[in-house]
Amino acid sequence: xxxxxxxxxVGKQGCEFLRSHLPYIKRLKNIDLCIANGENSAPGxxxxxxxxxxxxDSGVDLITTGNHVYNxxxxxxxxxxxxxxxxxxxxxxxxPGRGFAVIDLGRxxxxxxxxxxxxxxxxNTANAFLCAEAVLPKLDECKIKxxxxxxxxxxxxxxxxxxxxxxxxxxFGTHTHVLTADEQILPRGTAYITDIGMTGPKQSxxxxxxxxxxxKMRSALPTRFEVPDTDCFMSGCIFEIDDKTGKAVDxxxxxxx
Numbered sequence: 001x002x003x004x005x006x007x008x009x010v011g012k013q014g015c016e017f018l019r020s021h022l023p024y025i026k027r028l029k030n031i032d033l034c035i036a037n038g039e040n041s042a043p044g045x046x047x048x049x050x051x052x053x054x055x056x057d058s059g060v061d062l063i064t065t066g067n068h069v070y071n072x073x074x075x076x077x078x079x080x081x082x083x084x085x086x087x088x089x090x091x092x093x094x095x096p097g098r099g100f101a102v103i104d105l106g107r108x109x110x111x112x113x114x115x116x117x118x119x120x121x122x123x124n125t126a127n128a129f130l131c132a133e134a135v136l137p138k139l140d141e142c143k144i145k146x147x148x149x150x151x152x153x154x155x156x157x158x159x160x161x162x163x164x165x166x167x168x169x170x171x172f173g174t175h176t177h178v179l180t181a182d183e184q185i186l187p188r189g190t191a192y193i194t195d196i197g198m199t200g201p202k203q204s205x206x207x208x209x210x211x212x213x214x215x216k217m218r219s220a221l222p223t224r225f226e227v228p229d230t231d232c233f234m235s236g237c238i239f240e241i242d243d244k245t246g247k248a249v250d251x252x253x254x255x256x257x
Contacts, residue, residue, distance in 0.1 A: 001108065001144060001243045002029055004254075005172050006036035006060070006236040007179065010200030010207030011227035014234075015041055015051060018199050019058035021234055021256050026059055029238055033103065033110060036199075036236075037148060037174045038085075039065035040207060045225065046071030049078040052085055062086070062101055064114045066150030066175055067122055069097070088116035088150060090131035091124075100135055102142060108243050110146065111139030113168075115160070117151025121175070128156075129163055136167060143246045146239070147171045154180075154194050161192040169246050170239045172196050177206040179235040179255055189247030197235030201228045202257065233257040 004026070009018055018036070026034065038060075041051035046068050052075075055063060062084050069087040070076070079085060079097030089099020103110045113135055115128045128149070139145050145168040149160050157173040164171050166188025172195075173180075179197030186192050200207040205214075208225045216223040233255060240250040 001033070001241045002031050003033045003035065003110070003146060003170070003239045003241060004029065004031045004236055005146070005148070005196050005239070006034065006234065007195070007197035007199055008037045008039065008174055008177055008207070009041045009055065010198055011040065012043055013227055013229060013232055014198070014200035014207065015054050015058070017232035018055070018234055022059045025254070025256065031238070032105065033062070034060050035062045035064060035112060035146065035148065036060040037065065037150070038063040039068040042072055047075050047085075048072050049075060052078065052082075056084070062103060062112055064112065064148040064150070064174070066116060070095070086112065086114045088114050088125060089135050090116055090126040090128050100139060102139065108144065109142045110144045111142030113139065113145065113147045115147060115149050117149065117153060117156050117175070119151065119153040119156045121152040128160065132160070132164060143243060144169045144241050145246065149173050150175045152176065157194045161186060161190065165190040169241045169248055170251070172237055179253060181253070183237060183251045183253045185248045185251060189245070191239045191241075191248035191251040193237050193251065193253060196237045196253070197255070199234040199236075200232055201230045202233045203230045204228055231257070
């Protein structure tokens with residue numbers, strides 16, 4: 001079983017670049033399932049039904065999100081209606097959407113869990129480790145389990161990887177938009193990478209015009225963030241999973257320009 005996870009897709013530019021390159025990489029790598037983090041895919045940030053549908057039409061099978069999932073209120077009903085778009089499970093149970101999904105591929109079921117970190121990113125979520133422990137039994141029907149841990153701190157992400165080692169097939173980090181070079185298979189068979197990066201403009205600060213970020217950092221004043229129209233790239237990670245054991249066989253980070 002080959003699963004590709006695509007890093008945070010940023011704006012219209014990132015969406016269009018993904019559409020132009022994802023079908024080829026799926027054929028090249030014999031991909032069975034594609035997961036993409038889409039919480040920055042809408043113009044101006046957040047996720048909308050239109051930006052989500054664009055990703056689905058481009059070859060994405062499941063969309064995960066993070067701390068920007070509720071930026072656009074037009075997505076609230078969409079989150080409740082769809083089972084192929086998930087938000088962090090450690091948000092309140094009363095929030096729109098679901099924190100995990102089960103994807104039935106016929107011969108096998110894949111469970112995907114979305115979590116939000118607690119360090120430097122959110123004060124309004126339950127403990128991510130305790131949440132993972134509570135949700136995983138709900139995915140017992142799934143031989144393969146994948147976790148998108150949307151978190152700021154590298155130490156928190158590493159800790160989550162070891163915490164879930166042997167209990168899930170893969171843990172990948174999102175949110176920081178920078179592809180890390182620490183992909184590995186942990187001792188008990190879980191594939192891990194701290195962050196799968198982003199899909200969007202290469203000459204940017206996490207997908208935003210550098211001058212916008214610099215202005216905000218120099219002045220500490222609210223600044224409009226714009227996505228530049230420059231050359232893009234797509235980064236992520238491919239996990240090869242043994243569908244009989246649920247253990248990782250191989251992990252490969254990718255960056256396509």
